Every structure is written in C-alpha cells, then in structure tokens.
Amino acid sequence: MQILRDALEPMLEAALKSVGIENSHWKSMLAPSREHDQGDLSFPCFPFSKQLGKSPADIAQQLSSIIPQHDAIGEVNAVGGYLNFKADSAWMAEIVLNNGIRIGDAYGKKPNNQSNILIEHTSANPNGPFHVGRARNAILGDTLVRLHRLYGNNVRAEYYVDDMGKQVGVLAWALDNLSESDVEQTLSEREPINPKWRGKADHERVRWYQAAQEIRKIREDKEEIENEIGRMVHASEHGDQAVLDAFEAAYQPVLEGMLSTLGRLGIEFDTFTKESMFVTNGDVAKLMTKFQSLDIHGTAENGAEFLDLGARGLKGKTEFFFRRGDGSSLYATRDIAYHIWKWKQCDELINVLGEDHKLQAKQVGMTLTELGQKVPEVMFYSFIKLPEGKMSTRKGNVVYMDDLLEEARAQAAAVVRELHPDYLNETIEEIAEAAGTSAVRFNIIKKSPDKGFTFRWEEALAFEGGSAPFIMYSHARACSIVEKCQQQGIDTASALAVDSLELPEQMPKGMTELLRSICVYNDVLSKAVNERRPHLFANQILHLATSFNSFYRDCMILKDGELNIVNFQLLEIARNLLRTGMEGLGIVPIEKM
RNA sequence: GGGCGUGUAGCACAGCUGGAUAAUGCGUUGGCCUCCUAAGCCGAAGAUCCCGGGUUCGAAUCCUGGCACGCCCGCCA
Secondary structure (H helix, E strand, O other): OHHHHHHHHHHHHHHHHHHOOOOOHHHHHOEEOOOOOOOOEEEEOOOHHHHHOOOHHHHHHHHHHHOOOOOOEEEEEEEOOEEEEEEOHHHHHHHHHOOOOOOOOOOOOOOOOOOEEEEEOOOOOOOOOOEHHHHHHHHHHHHHHHHHHHHOOEEEEEEEEOOOOHHHHHHHHHHHHOOHHHHHHHOOOOOOOOHHHOOOHHHHHHHHHHHHHHHHHHOOOHHHHHHHHHHHHHHHHOOOHHHHHHHHHHHHHHHHHHHHHHHHOOOOOOEEEEOOHHHHOOHHHHHHHHHHOOOOEEEOOOOOEEEEHHHHOOOOOOEEEEEOOOOOEOHHHHHHHHHHHHHOOOOEEEEEEEHHHHHHHHHHHHHHHHOOOOOOEEEEEOOEEEOOEOOEOOOOEOOEHHHHHHHHHHHHHHHHHHHOOOOOHHHHHHHHHHHHHHHHHHHHHOOOOOOOEEOOHHHHOOOOOOOHHHHHHHHHHHHHHHHHHHHOOOOHHHHHHOOOOOOOOOOOHHHHHHHHHHHHHHHHHHHHHHOOOHHHHHHHHHHHHHHHHHHHHHOOOEEOOEEOHHHHHHHHHHHHHHHHHHHHHOOOOOOOO
C-alpha cells in the first residue's frame, strides 16, 4: 500500500536513526505483510540484530515504542522480530471518500501522460479463423492496451498485416485453382465446416488453405504447384503490385472475419500496417544496403547475406540472415524495417509475441541496437494446448474461438434462464453474450502469460469463483442497489454530495476489507502496466469484487427505506472502480444479471 | 546437443527485486435467503513449494547440478 508507505517512511527513518541505523537499505525491507491479518506493511528486524547486538524481537519491540502516533497507523505491533503496521480504517475511509486516491482515468478521459505508446499485438496471418491458441495474443495484447488507457497513458493498438509470403500465397493459389469439390474431397476425412460459420470468410477460406496444404504434398503436379506458388511469393517479395493486389483480394475477407471474432471479445485496433509497404516504399532495400556497411556483415557462398550476431554475444545460432541468395528479403528483414518505422511514431514500443518468437525477437533487438535504434519491450506468452496436444490450423486440430464463444454464450444463457426464469428472452441473451465472452477473456487474462496451459472446456466455461461473471455479478449487484434507491425516490445525487460524514465507531470487517482493496488498487494497476503483467490486475479486480461482497454482507446501504450515506458513498466508489476495472480487462460491465 | 521458459494441495492458479503460520478458485465437506441480486457469504479438511547440493540470521523465491514438460535453434512466416 503505497499511501501507507509514504506516511510511514519518514517516521520509520527517524526511529531507525534513533536506534543507530542510518543506511538506506531498509526501505526495500518495508514490504507488504505476508500475514495479512498482522498488518498491511511489515518490517523484518533480523538484519540489524548483529549490528545492534540485540535480538530481532527486542529491536522490533523497541522500534514499535518509538514510532509516534499517526492518523495513518491503526496499529503497530512487534511479533517475532517483525514490526507490523496496519493502516487505520478511518484514515483509509477519509482518503477514499475524499477522492484522495488516484484510480486511473478509465475511458473517455484525457490521457495524463504525454508519451505515446504503440502496442503491436495479434498480427496473425490472415489465413484462417482464430483458434483459442492464436487468440491468447489478441486477448493479452488488448488487455495491455486497455490497462494502459485505464492508467492514463496514450496508446495506439496496431496490427501488422502479413500480406505477403508463403501463407498468403498458398491461400491465393488455392482460391484461384481449387474448386469447392476439390476442397471438400481433400478434406473429407476432417470435420466439415460448422454450418453456423457458412458465409464467414475466415471459416470458408481456411478450407481452401488447408486443402492446398494437403494437395501440395500429394498431387501429381505438386512440383508445378510449388513453382507457381513460389513465383507469386517471389513476386510479392519484390513488390509486384499485381500479385500483392491478388493476395489482398484473397486475404482481406479472411482478415475481416477474424476481426469480427475479436470484436465480439471487445478487441479493436487503431491502425493496420501492411508488411508489403516496406518493400514497395524502398525501406527494405535501403536497410539491406545499410546492413552491408556493418562490421558484422557476412556473405554466404550463394550470395545470401547475414549479420554475425555471434560477434555480439548471441549464443547458438549466430548468423542472422537478412537476404536470400536470390536477393529477396526475409520476413525478419522487413520486421526490422517495420520497427524503425514504428519508432518514428512513438516514444514507447511494446510487442506481444508468442514464445516461439523469442529468438527472432532477440535477433531483431540486437540488430536494432547495431543500427543505433532502441529495442522494443516484449510481452511473451506461452501456448495453449489441447488435451490432445498442440493446436494447428494447418492440421485442423483446433478449438475455434467462434465455437468457444458460441458455447460460452449458450451455457451462460442456460444459467441465466435457470436463475431468472422471469427475465425476458432479450435480456437473457444480452446477459449471456456479455457473461460468456467475458468469461472466455478472463480465463486467459488471469493466468500468467509465461505459463503454458491446457485448454479445458469446463474451465473456460466456469462462471463461479474466480471468473468474470463473478466480478460482473458483484458489479450488477451494486447497480441494483443504486437502482433500488432511485426507485424509492431517494436523492442519490445529494447523498453523494454530502461531505461531512460520520464513520461508524466500530467499522465492520467488510468495510475495512473494501477500503484496503481500494487503497491498493492503483499500486497493482501501476505494477501490471509497467511490468506488462495483466494477470496481476485481473487478480486485483477479483479481490475487489470479493471484498465488495463482504462489504455488501456487513453494511446495509438501504435499510427500512433509510439511506446510510457513508455506505452509499463507498458503494458508489466501489461500483465505479469495478466498472472501470472491468473495462480495463475487457469484461462487459452490464448492470443487471 | 545448445538456448529460453515452466514445475507450488486431487485439479487449476497466485506469490518468485530472499522474510513469519505459502494466498485464491474448482472439487470434497459443514453452515447461511421472513433482510439492498445465494453466479453470493461464513467455516473445515487438504502443500515433501520437482529432486540434490550451496549462499544466508532466514530460501517456494538467489546460485549450482540433475529430472520432467513446453518453445526455439530454416537463405519459412
């Protein structure tokens, strides 16, 4: 709790000085208490034992008696060599009720930070629908974008469109050369397209792509096919506009289908940048010329060129090829041109990448350094597996996000229908869509990105405990209380305006817990944003919802038609914090459940 | 073979800039709706923190050596 720390540090410093400790290492030792009921911040006294010739317990005891009384401190105690500080409930209430704590600016407000942040995420090849694995990037990336905005930063969400190269080439070839019956025959062993997604181009066209991948391996004329695809890919890499246009015609509907899936999850982009731009505008050619002047430049027998990153300390694969023997560029080369371009339009650059890109990101980073450019920050994430193994669009071994969202919506609808048989169908559908999609999102966000996990339907569709619907429910509950107040004709606006409040003498546990949770909110948001670990904030919102539920249990807002103003004001703060927090996570903050 | 990452209750997951009795959810189990939404709340049981060594007053956390799993080691993207 930063606000408690700020209040405490000067007092602790003085106390330490008076017992003879003057170095400043102690600051990092004042840390959140492990034992949550012992205090909010704890200070272990063990290291001073030798220096002072006293037992840690004695030192803690002595310090506790020196620390002066202060509004912020509810309790100081010395237990087993620890000095524990508990924030004072009334003090927390004072700060919270008087807007003394910054909680981020949420949506629609101006950024309070002038620096421009560019976050590139998703950037999936436009060759087929999102499966759950590919979608982890989009969900994590979008959450990072949202959290930055909640924190008050100015962010641009960018999608890098892979509009050239082999994957799109195969797709374009397939659409031009295969009939529907070719495709269906080739894929006859596989599951047919879900009728629900007929007409959605990502689902339709991926079958052409998948069929082409098979045909390229088995058909008699496979060599000619390879030549044809190779010719197009080549042309695209040399900036042949006709071929690039043909590619675009092939992938654009697919990309739109993919984006509509993401849209359902609340994911949107500010800008799209096509890879081919860096070929057609000459950036890549200039870059490759520049590489030739570097000390670490090398040339292979067939004329292919590379940078020797081993000379800069890279272990393992040391040669980083940027030009093929035939003179064309490689994906990584274009990626570097792209990075240089990105740096021209932002102050801070973040990429969201799968763990399979770690080496590539390292190579790009080292090359950028070699060119005197800054290195982007990267949020890596591990893959989602299926119980049967790895997901692969090519092999068709996937759980599509569209199917997952449908299933989630259907199951959520069943829950709502059972809980509230009296709700209108339309209401049920609305709640189900929000709860279903939010649950899917949250299930991915709440896990640490560097942890791989196995997708399980029952987890993705859990609507209790640590889920999005749990948070949504707490929020909806808060909303329903406000609604009830208004129904009863209570003037909520003037209740909010009251500023001389009398706090309860004995503060209920639920209220203290809620205040605590509110007081650490911004600490966690800041950490989640700056360390690029959205799951920390997800857990904080879960915690906020839990403590709100305790507050709800202990503190009646409306009793016998009578409004408790303190409780009401706290309710509104918590409700607002829940709502903005949910927006930061991409959970839909519906008001009725 | 080399590099990177992960390994914590039956399951899942947090904690990992060293600090107390390792947090949370599911599952198991006992209780709570004449009272603002029970998708909720309160309680109980459940953990060799992968294994061995080391550093330290103190190790889930740091170092080291293993083991298991994942990813990478293309003139692919």
